[in-house]
Amino acid sequence: MSKIGAPEKLIVNGKRLDGRELKDFRPIVLESGNLKRALGSGLFNFGSTHAIAAVYGPRNLHPKWMQDPSRAVLRCTYTMAPFSTTERSRPGHSRRSTEISKVVKEALSQVIFFEEFPKAVIDIFIEIVQANASTRCAGLNAAAIALADAGIPMRDLVSCCSVGKIDGKIALDMAGLEDNFGDVDIAVATVGGTDKVVLLQLDGILSKEEFFEAIDLAVDGCAKINDMQKKVLVEKYRGEEK
Amino acid sequence: MSKIGAPEKLIVNGKRLDGRELKDFRPIVLESGNLKRALGSGLFNFGSTHAIAAVYGPRNLHPKWMQDPSRAVLRCTYTMAPFSTTERSRPGHSRRSTEISKVVKEALSQVIFFEEFPKAVIDIFIEIVQANASTRCAGLNAAAIALADAGIPMRDLVSCCSVGKIDGKIALDMAGLEDNFGDVDIAVATVGGTDKVVLLQLDGILSKEEFFEAIDLAVDGCAKINDMQKKVLVEKYRGEEK
Amino acid sequence: MSKIGAPEKLIVNGKRLDGRELKDFRPIVLESGNLKRALGSGLFNFGSTHAIAAVYGPRNLHPKWMQDPSRAVLRCTYTMAPFSTTERSRPGHSRRSTEISKVVKEALSQVIFFEEFPKAVIDIFIEIVQANASTRCAGLNAAAIALADAGIPMRDLVSCCSVGKIDGKIALDMAGLEDNFGDVDIAVATVGGTDKVVLLQLDGILSKEEFFEAIDLAVDGCAKINDMQKKVLVEKYRGEEK
Amino acid sequence: MINKNESYVRKLIEDGTREDGRGLTDFREISVKTGVIETAEGSAEVKIGNTMVLVGVKMEVKEPYPDSPNEGGFVVDAEFVPLASPDFENGPPGEEAVELARVVDRGIRESHAVDMEKLCIKEKEAAWTVHIDIHVLDHDGNLIDAASIGAMAALLDTKMPKWDADNKKIIRELKGKLPVSDKPVEITVIKIGNKLLVDPTAEEESALDARLTVATLENGELCAMQKGGDGYFTVPEIQQAVELAIDKGKELRKLL
């Protein structure tokens, strides 16, 4: 279990390696409308994990036989820039990115009013520019902002964060070494700051009780992110009104 | 010619390595309707060579420009499970499987009444689950059963077996070592137990006279398999009638 | 800079390694109608660089959504035979062949009257059979002949040749060693023997003045090739008239 | 998609019943047979109702990765062969096959049931890779659970070949069992309306709101989860699903 490159401990004197408390986020940066050609766009960083997202559509779906006459179809593409990881990652789709695209699409499907756009397609593109764990969470948060920025009608905003177990303790927002050498990594997304969970992925061994503690922490973290997302969208809207 | 792993002789005291006479089949197992979701299905084993086949269709062919307005189109896909061979075989299409799919499709085309289903497609999928030589023969036999099980109107059943030359003698139904280290391997398929040959592939050196002896043995073997195929279909039909 | 396999000098006693003067072409061979199944075809050799081209169309473009209702679409495919190079080249498209297909397509687009064939496609296929530098030039010259042979209405013929800088001197028609070990390689195509440049690619270091000298030499070379192309087409036309 | 009966299926389940008469937390008949493929080092055939999955394990030798020079590898591949369903006409659904493979992979990998260091033959030079291939032959729902138990059964069935280092060849005279130290099992809980149930048929799957797969160890701990579907689970629903998966996992583990 003592993998090459593993630090001796992930929590030293009650602090994590980057100085955080157990229930702290890394510095969060978020923006909307950061791209000019996209209909809607968003940016979301957890520390040095940087994600951007763009939304195009609703627009006509070709070929025609793929259209759904009663509602819009959602397509979601999560990719990582080749330079976003320590070892250069080959461009194109990996099995990991295919899986993440699927769970992110399902999470966002819960909130979009697809019935308003029969036969159409809505495309969401998520690009991880720099990766230091929790990339799917940053990407999903950026995508939610981009959908709102594009004016796609939604029930509410989806928000996502990671929790995990490191040195036996439940902690919020996994960073690189914690993801690689910690015990458990969990990604959770909820709708509008409630406890409605639309994305949940878990890797690593923990007890039922520890999991219940972790999911509560994650739901709480998502609610905080939901507030930030709404704030940045309101500010942008006000900025445009002036 | 003394390849690594080759046995000294393939015929010892008049018997083949697995104890068979020259003109014996390995134990044959065949079934129809073994899959539940397919419209028609079949299973055919020569000893430890196991093939299953499924038929879907006639159904509409998309895209439209590929349709034939006067008759159905047949598509045939032969694949090998990754674990079916000693060295794991990569999934997906090899040139070998492309060629076998083509000759199997042509063999079956002789018997299907395509004119009854204009614009449609009939799909046959053959999967080799376990391979010990004569896989295309087992697959074609399974496919013929699956077509009948699906109720596709046909002139007659196609039947297939291998013959070969081992230690200078013509023999029926090549098994693994005989295929790898024998002199000649031939696959033959006929229609309805007659001498109408719809598949013929030969590899290895033999004289014209030896070939004529071999093809007679193969035609005879196909007729025996044809009987077995008809029996299993009649039995299944009777079983369903009760 | 002294690469493995590089000759000491590329110009010895004022002559190039194959005995040419600086402003000589290698022996040029050109033909039209060399293929029978193609609607139009052409062959063009610079020494041992051999290119053939075939034209099919105008014909209907499928799928329909790719059609341009006001004009024909041009597709151009440049490929190299696997045995055309010293090291066998893998069949299929490389990034180099994709780029060359694009610049050749753009060069030919200047002269074709696309408006006469709405919704149609014209396909040009260029195959390098044997490569000894200047392959794109030979291919483009063959394609121009093939278009004329197919009777596609054109403003004029496009002609192409290479120029370069070897041992500090500007020279015409780069051959293999000159391309690999010379200083600069330039490909230039013009329309109808004029100075209208429709293809221009340059690799290697030279001064502005040297470049202006080189482009004049290239434009002059293209005019000579244009004469030869017209001659072979007229001869073929006369031959057919008899 | 087979969703003609979607509203009918939903109505039945909201009333607490199912088309085939099962209770919401009952599995269909399950069988797990091992040693079914002679050419594989380990194999299993799993049937759950009409669903049939074949799993084969092949042992290969590779050079270890530079960042784990004394560890072997572990790969799960899943193929939805087009024999298995009329829905696979235009090619089987890629993202579902990828998800299936990855969810089964994580359930086993994260359990540490297969010790990667024991798979090392010679540091930096040669180590075993365990290649698990999941082959779906008949698809009538609940593929994850079928594939997960099939993969564990095939691993427990796996015999170790020998490595001939001089000739860089695997000698398939089997010399012992693959060491496996735990028996993780994945159970998928489905939500339709406000009901939770297990082991859906293909028809029930087409009507689901959401699903949650939970991998549990022999000691009752959790080691992997995956939520799917366009719907949501509330936190209390997740807690209820986890409890159900722990219970059902114990039941299915007896088949190994």
Place this chain on the structure above:
Amino acid sequence: MINKNESYVRKLIEDGTREDGRGLTDFREISVKTGVIETAEGSAEVKIGNTMVLVGVKMEVKEPYPDSPNEGGFVVDAEFVPLASPDFENGPPGEEAVELARVVDRGIRESHAVDMEKLCIKEKEAAWTVHIDIHVLDHDGNLIDAASIGAMAALLDTKMPKWDADNKKIIRELKGKLPVSDKPVEITVIKIGNKLLVDPTAEEESALDARLTVATLENGELCAMQKGGDGYFTVPEIQQAVELAIDKGKELRKLL
């Protein structure tokens, strides 16, 4: 498909005649030219009527496979480049190119005309691979026979390069001929109605019921066969086709 004239072609052949006036067992004019590609170690251009095929041989060095540590390799690839036919608009026909390559490959491989052990440079380390590329430039029928004789002509033309083991480089100063010990030739017999014929044009091929390719050795023995087409041959027809292929094979072998 060029099948507008299918019924016309069939009627002619049933009457024992052909559009171009040939007898049923006559070939069109054939030419075989070798040494046509300077960049290849061996090459041939074959024309049969309007059909034109280029074949190039390239010698490469690879590590032998573990199960044949003292043998070289032999690969045949075929490309139907879209120059060759208006039917190749939407990409050339993949399964036909694959079949062409494999039938030509088997005709030569099974004859043992190229001794794989003579291609070994150093056991387990380096051996020559003979790479035969078939390039169809003009497709007016009977590609298998054209490609087969072209491949043999190119092999007989092949010069051996040298291997610089220190620098892992091939030095293309040619030092001798590739050893070739037999001259297998493939002849394809076509069945239209109840007639057998050879060397079909593309138009005749579009009207065929079935075809049988037979590879024969110099001593008259057979070494490979392949039946194609949706129709059938009776056993007496097969016997007749084999006799015809042996005869025509002798004729064509003179061109090598």
Place this chain on the structure above:
Amino acid sequence: MINKNESYVRKLIEDGTREDGRGLTDFREISVKTGVIETAEGSAEVKIGNTMVLVGVKMEVKEPYPDSPNEGGFVVDAEFVPLASPDFENGPPGEEAVELARVVDRGIRESHAVDMEKLCIKEKEAAWTVHIDIHVLDHDGNLIDAASIGAMAALLDTKMPKWDADNKKIIRELKGKLPVSDKPVEITVIKIGNKLLVDPTAEEESALDARLTVATLENGELCAMQKGGDGYFTVPEIQQAVELAIDKGKELRKLL
């Protein structure tokens, strides 16, 4: 294609003006920021108006090619990620991305700004490959110039990692700068009607007749060129474009 306003754009330019009020030989506002990607050995973000390009450099170790046993490698890849433009709906334009990568590659490679021999770690065994990835995030025209200056900025920003030969691993403790000996810059001159201009927007690009990219060195010499578009340049127009590119290249080089 965004060509609704094509005739309007052309008319403006024939009158010597542009939609955004710039002169024909004026660039939009440019910014070049380096060190923007922590995970890359070198990186740059370039904005020209609304166009935004990210460039990352990753250093990898490979065995040198047999014909250049003491040289490293140099690879440029470009991706038009579909975030960047509504035109990329059906997959980004492959041939344009390939051309972009190759034109940027040649501008740097032909300048010999990166000395390939200095990248060799051990002859025949290990050498650095400089992998430059161009990522177009927002496409409002003039990608070649943006990518070219971004690639040079990222190269000048690149720190060298160490190579641990024993464990065949790169250690990313940076120990110095990548040696870069020149600063080639590419300028693309656009022809619309009989006017030449620089730095087109996406809208202007959709109206262009032809474009000519010219790479210049610090000393004013040329090292690469590429003409694009369906139109032509006369020789005097080419001369004028080269002069313009030399001038503008000097201006942009100051940003490095």
